[in-house]
Amino acid sequence: RKPRGPPPRLPPGPPRLPIFGNLLQLGPLPHRNFASFCAEYGPLVYLRLGNVDAITTDDPEVIREILVNQDDVFASRPRTLAAVHLAYNCGDIALAPLGARWKRMRRICMEQLLTTRRLESFAAHRAREADHLVREVLGTGALVDLRRVLCAFSMNNVTRMLLGKQYFGGGDGSPGEAEEFLRITHELFWLLGVIYLGDYLPVWRWFDPFGCEKKMREVETKVDRFHERIIDEHRKASGADKGEMDFVDVLLSLPGEEGKEHMDDEEIKALIQDMIAAATDTSSVTNEWAMAEVIKHPHVLCKVQEELDSVVGRDRMVAESDLVHLNYLRCVVRETFRMHPAGPFLIPHESVRPTTLMGYHIPAHTRVFINTHGLGRNPHVWADVEEFRPERHLPVNGPGRVEISHGADFKILPFSAGKRRCPGAPLGVVFVLMGLARLFHCFDWAPADGTGPEDIDRAEVYGMTMPKAVPLVAVARPRLPWHVYNNIGVAHKEVM
Numbered sequence: 001r002k003p004r005g006p007p008p009r010l011p012p013g014p015p016r017l018p019i020f021g022n023l024l025q026l027g028p029l030p031h032r033n034f035a036s037f038c039a040e041y042g043p044l045v046y047l048r049l050g051n052v053d054a055i056t057t058d059d060p061e062v063i064r065e066i067l068v069n070q071d072d073v074f075a076s077r078p079r080t081l082a083a084v085h086l087a088y089n090c091g092d093i094a095l096a097p098l099g100a101r102w103k104r105m106r107r108i109c110m111e112q113l114l115t116t117r118r119l120e121s122f123a124a125h126r127a128r129e130a131d132h133l134v135r136e137v138l139g140t141g142a143l144v145d146l147r148r149v150l151c152a153f154s155m156n157n158v159t160r161m162l163l164g165k166q167y168f169g170g171g172d173g174s175p176g177e178a179e180e181f182l183r184i185t186h187e188l189f190w191l192l193g194v195i196y197l198g199d200y201l202p203v204w205r206w207f208d209p210f211g212c213e214k215k216m217r218e219v220e221t222k223v224d225r226f227h228e229r230i231i232d233e234h235r236k237a238s239g240a241d242k243g244e245m246d247f248v249d250v251l252l253s254l255p256g257e258e259g260k261e262h263m264d265d266e267e268i269k270a271l272i273q274d275m276i277a278a279a280t281d282t283s284s285v286t287n288e289w290a291m292a293e294v295i296k297h298p299h300v301l302c303k304v305q306e307e308l309d310s311v312v313g314r315d316r317m318v319a320e321s322d323l324v325h326l327n328y329l330r331c332v333v334r335e336t337f338r339m340h341p342a343g344p345f346l347i348p349h350e351s352v353r354p355t356t357l358m359g360y361h362i363p364a365h366t367r368v369f370i371n372t373h374g375l376g377r378n379p380h381v382w383a384d385v386e387e388f389r390p391e392r393h394l395p396v397n398g399p400g401r402v403e404i405s406h407g408a409d410f411k412i413l414p415f416s417a418g419k420r421r422c423p424g425a426p427l428g429v430v431f432v433l434m435g436l437a438r439l440f441h442c443f444d445w446a447p448a449d450g451t452g453p454e455d456i457d458r459a460e461v462y463g464m465t466m467p468k469a470v471p472l473v474a475v476a477r478p479r480l481p482w483h484v485y486n487n488i489g490v491a492h493k494e495v496m
């Protein structure tokens, strides 16, 4: 017999319809809808999305409770159809539910791939990619399509380390291969970001009116073929021929589970895919937003360049060792993460068992939308939320280093916290700081001709990451002495 008594008290939330629950209250920018629910109903809101229980929050204390104090309860992931089709049946790290498999894959990532020693061994590649970024801008002419160059910068950095290839800019991949790679990864990102109604209303899957699940299956096949080819190429080229081991070589050399000589191909593919998806878009989207905000605020550009000139000088390119000394640029990145976090909801978490949160009952398998976009614009947490003001992050007690990941106060959360925190955060910070430092040091920037700083808009598109709706183009003018560009292989005639 069930104990008598009132039903457990759920957090407050908007009224819901039968069957659909609150689904019809969500528009194309659900993070904004969720933030308005929090403004109306309080820091912790309950939603019913079709047949799924969900909660959302944009409050530092609730977030700390979820990600730190009750990490054991909330660190799982929902088994969405995108995770089944596009992440090898949830066999990766990022979309896998909590369990032995996730633990093993995450351990491989931390102990074999993203170790300090291995990341240092790719430092020379990263420096070459930073030079390549500068050459790309110089070669483009005055008007620069920043989305394209930043996307190529992130992709090349990741694929050099992961696959031993530079896809963009006359590297080892053929132009056709680069195009295919880009097309597949874009389709993959898009599908991973979609809120697919079939995950909330099982009957939707019968009709699938927009062919979303069909598209997932098509992309699944294409992605799998692509990974298959990468693994084959690596098996054919021996480690000795290549001189150094990329991540795929490392994975091919590791033993498998239960005494198997090697890891299964499927496990390797799932890991490759995670790294590409987690590392490329996050850093290039952040860089595009940071460039947009700085060009929109010319006084910020002046301060960034003053700092670069005083720390690096004008006689050489920025190196990785300079990045820790660029405190104002680090504030720019923190402010960018406050206003434009790469993932608007982190990657949604799920509770593994019933629990009590802030005095409310939360059922098992509740989907958790931590609204980092709402957190950065929560007026109870930040003053002047719509103002891009990097200075707000300068340390109050003297000249300490500005940390880019979250602080003890949980007021920004670019890489999350707890069991699911981003294992690539240190590398992600380097990709972002290095790209920006080179672009601001080497060039003066202005909005495209005929437009002013105020015309750079902040409209975003919802997805797994949240890019600018209108890609950023801007005018670049070299600002260093010519010999500095010549030192990275730019002939005079190439200079714009």
Ligand code: HEM
Residues within 6 Å of the ligand: 093, 094, 095, 106, 109, 274, 275, 278, 279, 282, 283, 286, 342, 343, 346, 347, 348, 349, 414, 415, 416, 417, 419, 420, 421, 422, 423, 424, 425, 427, 428, 429, 432
């Ligand atoms: C600016 C760059 C980056 C940002 C902003 C970023 C942000 C994030 C965020 C918000 C999450 C979700 C955490 C959660 O759900 O609680 C995540 C997960 C993850 N990130 Fe990153 N990331 C970046 C770069 C990277 C890089 C360079 C790598 C690897 C090379 C990486 C690998 C991963 C993986 C594997 C996960 C899944 C972790 C898990 O579920 O256990 N990320 N990242």
